[in-house]
Amino acid sequence: MALRTIVQDGDPILKKVCRPVTDFNARLGQLIDDMKETLVEACGLGLAAPQVGVMRRVCIVVDLPPEDDGAAPEEGEEPEYKFIELVNPEIIDRQGSVGLYEGCLSFPGHNGYIERPEQVTVRAFDRDGNEFTLTRTGMTARAICHERDHLDGVTIMDLAEYFYEDQEHGAEDEGDAEE
Numbered sequence: 001m002a003l004r005t006i007v008q009d010g011d012p013i014l015k016k017v018c019r020p021v022t023d024f025n026a027r028l029g030q031l032i033d034d035m036k037e038t039l040v041e042a043c044g045l046g047l048a049a050p051q052v053g054v055m056r057r058v059c060i061v062v063d064l065p066p067e068d069d070g071a072a073p074e075e076g077e078e079p080e081y082k083f084i085e086l087v088n089p090e091i092i093d094r095q096g097s098v099g100l101y102e103g104c105l106s107f108p109g110h111n112g113y114i115e116r117p118e119q120v121t122v123r124a125f126d127r128d129g130n131e132f133t134l135t136r137t138g139m140t141a142r143a144i145c146h147e148r149d150h151l152d153g154v155t156i157m158d159l160a161e162y163f164y165e166d167q168e169h170g171a172e173d174e175g176d177a178e179e
């Protein structure tokens with residue numbers, strides 16, 4: 001695995017439409033593993049392939065527990081980082097709507113207020129080419145939408161109605177529940 005450089009504001013790659021993955025090969029697996037390492041290092045919630053300079057429809061999202069579940073972790077639950085790997089993802093169902101500020105690792109310091117679905121169902125392929133669908137709510141649903149948008153060259157800078165700027169470039173890509 002290797003850290004990759006995260007593309008920053010001003011790079012035209014962030015505005016391009018990515019191509020579907022057609023070869024589910026070792027190179028794809030390497031890309032996904034590198035993206036995971038890069039995401040953990042950057043303390044983000046999600047990362048899309050164009051953010052590391054690869055114009056393919058691949059993204060990863062940290063699989064958070066549902067935020068409306070205030071209970072302690074169930075026995076047997078793993079508290080460690082889990083990832084959702086999405087190749088050629090399509091959002092096939094959206095429920096509800098929530099407005100929150102969100103950041104992006106490619107636009108450090110900027111937080112845009114964006115309405116997103118409360119719940120999404122996504123259909124995608126895993127790194128081996130197996131199709132699957134999954135449903136997520138809350139911040140994970142938001143992150144899935146955010147990363148999926150990157151694959152069409154759409155970012156928070158296009159979507160947000162208004163912004164606030166961080167004083168320092170701290171926790172990018174994390175939601176902020178403050179009104």
Ligand SMILES: [Zn+2]
Pocket residue numbers: 103104105106146150
């Ligand atoms: Zn982003």
